[in-house]
Every structure is written in C-alpha cells, then in structure tokens.
Amino acid sequence: MAQINPSILSADFARLAEEARAVEGADWLHVDVMDNHFVPNLTLGVPIVESLSRATDTPLDCHLMIDDPDRWAPQYVEAGAGSVTFHAEAAAAPVRLAREIRAKGARASMALKPATPIEPYEDLLPELDMLLIMTVEPGFGGQAFLDIMLPKIRRTRELISKHGLEMWLQVDGGVSESTIERCAEAGADVFVAGSAVYGAQDPAEAVRALRARADGTIASAGWACNH
Ligand SMILES: O=C(CO)[C@H](O)[C@H](O)COP(=O)(O)O
Numbered sequence: 001m002a003q004i005n006p007s008i009l010s011a012d013f014a015r016l017a018e019e020a021r022a023v024e025g026a027d028w029l030h031v032d033v034m035d036n037h038f039v040p041n042l043t044l045g046v047p048i049v050e051s052l053s054r055a056t057d058t059p060l061d062c063h064l065m066i067d068d069p070d071r072w073a074p075q076y077v078e079a080g081a082g083s084v085t086f087h088a089e090a091a092a093a094p095v096r097l098a099r100e101i102r103a104k105g106a107r108a109s110m111a112l113k114p115a116t117p118i119e120p121y122e123d124l125l126p127e128l129d130m131l132l133i134m135t136v137e138p139g140f141g142g143q144a145f146l147d148i149m150l151p152k153i154r155r156t157r158e159l160i161s162k163h164g165l166e167m168w169l170q171v172d173g174g175v176s177e178s179t180i181e182r183c184a185e186a187g188a189d190v191f192v193a194g195s196a197v198y199g200a201q202d203p204a205e206a207v208r209a210l211r212a213r214a215d216g217t218i219a220s221a222g223w224a225c226n227h
C-alpha cells in the first residue's frame with residue numbers, strides 16, 4: 001500500500017496546526033527543514049517541529065536539507081519527529097547518524113539529491129528505514145518532476161529486493177496525479193506531495209486521489225511493497 005505524505009512547505013505557515021488537520025488520512029506529515037546553506041531557502045527549525053508534533057496526531061516525517069545533520073538530526077527526534085531524513089551529501093558519518101536516530105526511537109532515512117548516485121551507498125542500506133530519492137533539486141516546492149530520476153528509483157528498488165530489506169523508498173518533488181504512477185511503477189512506495197495537495201481545493205481529497213493512483217500501480221507492479 002502506498003503512503004502519501006503531504007509537504008507543509010506548500011501550506012500556510014501561519015496556520016500550521018489547521019493545515020495539518022486539513023490532510024487527515026495522510027500517512028505522515030512531511031516537514032521540510034532548510035537552513036539557507038545546504039539549500040538556498042530558509043524554512044523552520046526544532047521549536048516549530050516540537051509545537052507541530054503536539055498539534056497533530058499525524059506522525060512527522062522531517063526532511064532535513066541542512067548542513068551538519070550529524071549535530072542537528074537527533075534534536076528533531078527529541079522534538080517529536082517519527083522519521084528523520086538527512087542528506088547523504090551533508091552527513092559526515094551517515095552510519096553513526098542513522099544508528100543514533102534509531103537509538104533515539106525514530107525511523108532513520110537518507111536522501112539523495114538528483115546528481116547523487118545510489119551505488120556508493122549500497123552497503124549502508126541495512127542501516128536505514130527509508131531512502132529518499134529527490135525528484136527535483138531540493139530547496140523549493142512547485143518544481144517540475146525530473147523524469148530522469150526514474151532509472152535511479154528502479155535501481156534502488158532492485159537493491160532493496162536483492163538484499164531482502166524492509167526499507168521504504170520515498171520520492172519527493174513534483175509528485176502529482178500526473179507523475180505518481182511513473183514513480184510507483186519504478187518502485188517508490190512513499191510519496192511526498194506539496195503543491196499537489198495544498199494547492200488543491202480539497203487537500204484531503206487530493207491525498208485520496210494520489211493514494212488511489214499509487215495503490216493501483218503498486219498492485220500491478222512487478223516489485224513487492226514492504227507496507
Ligand atoms: O523537499 C522539498 C523541496 O526541496 C519538498 O518536500 C517538495 O518540493 C514538495 O513540494 P512539491 O510537491 O510542490 O514539489
């Protein structure tokens with residue numbers, strides 16, 4: 001079954017609690033943390049994640065687009081995140097960091113920018129609960145989906161199967177009703193959608209529509225979904 005994670009990057013930041021409730025039925029709430037160093041944009045930090053985790057029952061999926069995640073990621077677990085994703089390009093010691101995130105009680109996940117290949121990280125996969133493949137350059141919502149990432153999604157799904165892992169495979173960036181089936185067919189099972197959900201008239205209905213398309217594709221795809 002597909003998981004649909006609306007990204008609050010496209011929500012109204014002055015009404016975050018309300019916006020979180022507008023997507024009831026979503027699996028996770030995707031929280032984009034940007035520091036204006038790793039990416040050229042600035043969003044929110046630990047105190048807002050802490051407040052948001054108290055304001056909603058939907059678990060938080062924190063995507064850290066920040067330098068020095070080795071120092072900061074554990075604080076997001078303490079703030080209440082159920083899943084914390086750091087970038088491979090930014091982490092000094094990804095194995096140690098993934099182990100620390102897990103030891104503190106959250107799911108550990110690593111993200112790859114579009115130009116970062118999966119192959120050098122094959123041996124690290126057992127340390128992770130999820131791998132995030134960026135399907136846009138990180139930094140902004142509302143960008144066009146990069147079709148050239150589909151082969152990387154397919155290769156990552158093959159590695160997950162080859163090693164018999166239970167990890168999830170997330171895609172983030174430009175995911176909409178017109179691109180989600182391509183992602184699911186290639187092997188993604190967790191879908192982040194910002195503008196496609198919060199730009200819709202009815203965000204909860206947008207989540208249902210995305211889920212229906214992804215589930216339909218996963219049911220007939222040639223790979224085994226881990227949830
Ligand atoms: O990490 C991100 C950007 O760096 C966002 O999660 C992503 O872009 C979601 O927005 P959209 O679905 O509109 O592309």
Ligand SMILES: [Fe+2]
Pocket residue numbers: 007030031032063172192
């Ligand atoms: Fe994100």
